[in-house]
Amino acid sequence: MVRFKHRYLLCELVSDDPRCRLSLDDRVLSSLVRDTIARVHGTFGAAACSIGFAVRYLNAYTGIVLLRCRKEFCQLVWSALPFITCLENKGHRYPCFFNTLHVGGTIRTCQKFLIQYNRRQLLILLQNCTDEGEREAIQKSVTRSCLLEEEEESGNG
Amino acid sequence: MPAPAATYERVVYKNPSEYHYMKVCLEFQDCGVGLNAAQFKQLLISAVKDLFGEVDAALPLDILTYEEKTLSAILRICSSGLVKLWSSLTLLGSYKGKKCAFRVMQVSPFLLALSGNSRELVLD
Numbered sequence: 001m002v003r004f005k006h007r008y009l010l011c012e013l014v015s016d017d018p019r020c021r022l023s024l025d026d027r028v029l030s031s032l033v034r035d036t037i038a039r040v041h042g043t044f045g046a047a048a049c050s051i052g053f054a055v056r057y058l059n060a061y062t063g064i065v066l067l068r069c070r071k072e073f074c075q076l077v078w079s080a081l082p083f084i085t086c087l088e089n090k091g092h093r094y095p096c097f098f099n100t101l102h103v104g105g106t107i108r109t110c111q112k113f114l115i116q117y118n119r120r121q122l123l124i125l126l127q128n129c130t131d132e133g134e135r136e137a138i139q140k141s142v143t144r145s146c147l148l149e150e151e152e153e154s155g156n157g
Numbered sequence: 158m159p160a161p162a163a164t165y166e167r168v169v170y171k172n173p174s175e176y177h178y179m180k181v182c183l184e185f186q187d188c189g190v191g192l193n194a195a196q197f198k199q200l201l202i203s204a205v206k207d208l209f210g211e212v213d214a215a216l217p218l219d220i221l222t223y224e225e226k227t228l229s230a231i232l233r234i235c236s237s238g239l240v241k242l243w244s245s246l247t248l249l250g251s252y253k254g255k256k257c258a259f260r261v262m263q264v265s266p267f268l269l270a271l272s273g274n275s276r277e278l279v280l281d
Contacts, residue, residue, distance in 0.1 A: 042210030079212075 006052055007074035009103055010110045011081065013063035015096035021063045023089040026055040029065060032084060033077070040080045048073045049080075056107065062118075065098075066110060074103070119145050174266035177239040178221070180274075181246065182229040186256040194223045197230060201242075204249040209241050218242065221268075229262075231271060239264070 013021060034053070038046035049069055057066035069077045081098045088094075101117060104110040122145060126138045183197070192200070198220055206214035216238040223230040234242050246259040263271050 038210070040210045040212055042206065042208045042213065044208055045210050 004052065005071040005105070006068050007071050007103055007105060008056065008107055008110045009067045009069065009074070009078060009081075010101045010114060011065045011067065012099045012101055013065060013087075013096055014099050015063070015087070015094055017094045017096075019092075020087055020094035020096050021060055023087070023092070023094070024058060024060050024063070024065075025089075026058050028087070028089055029058065030055050032087065033067065033080070036084050037077060037080045040083050041076050045073075045076050045080070049077050053077070064101075064114065066107070071105075078103070119149070175236055176233050177236050177264060177266050178268050178271055179232045179234070179239075179243070179261060180229070180263040180271050181232060182227065182260045182262060184228070184258050184260055185252075190252070190255055190257075191225060192228065192252075193225060194220060197223060197228075200249075200252055201232070201246070204245040205242060208245040208248060213238065213241050216241070231268075233268075236266070 013024065015021065030053070033055075034046065034050055037049050041049070052068060052070040052073075054068045055065065056068050057064070059065075067077065078100065081100060084096070084098050086093050086095045102110055102113040104113065119142075122138060122142050126135070126142060129135050129138060183192075183200075198218075201218060201220075202214050205216070205218075217235055218238070219233040221231045221233055232242070243261065243264070246261065249257070249259060251257060262276075263274055265271055
């Protein structure tokens with residue numbers, strides 16, 4: 001079958017400054033990634049990667065980003081992500097970096113991975129949290145996610 | 158009695174040379190422009206950086222010989238970077254605002270082949 005194949009890169013934006021994630025916008029992010037690819041891979045890289053490039057999902061609270069690119073140029077985009085060192089928005093510069101969590105062929109596989117990843121992150125947060133109120137809130141989310149997991153498994157099986 | 162089986166070993170070289178050598182000449186539209194070896198190398202690296210970015214501008218490129226009068230040089234590049242170097246030389250249009258062009262005269266994986274060029278042979 002003849003179709004355009006894509007790769008979806010699931011990344012996490014890690015930064016010390018809490019304002020950095022909140023100022024994330026899909027246009028800001030898209031221009032940042034395109035500029036970095038142009039710097040690292042030149043005019044050829046910029047042109048090749050920008051054909052099928054899109055920011056498909058963006059979560060400002062957790063900093064999760066889903067980028068789409070053509071399958072042939074996935075390596076170019078992936079190798080340019082570590083060169084992103086700071087996010088500039090309205091004159092403020094925030095140092096940050098991108099952590100690639102998963103590369104998938106479809107949005108659905110990336111979503112499945114993200115659900116499992118978030119469950120594991122909740123458990124890690126539960127271990128690390130210090131405040132009692134926070135602890136209760138996280139415990140409630142963990143029990144809710146476990147119930148949903150059981151429902152999913154019984155629905156699939 | 159059957160004869161003992163002959164054993165032999167066959168060695169196949171797919172790509173015998175890691176490097177490719179290019180003989181190039183830089184031509185300017187106006188005369189009177191001179192470059193020394195360092196400026197020439199800087200021009201080559203900036204050409205590759207424009208087209209292929211910082212990653213490919215860091216390819217190990219060497220200028221083996223350079224003649225300032227004729228602006229010709231012999232370059233050495235690793236084989237994986239040959240296509241990138243050649244295409245960026247093709248697309249280079251100007252140096253400091255002056256129009257110029259690279260003429261590629263010979264390309265070979267062996268340096269010895271660049272010593273004789275039948276195109277430049279003069280028959281008396």
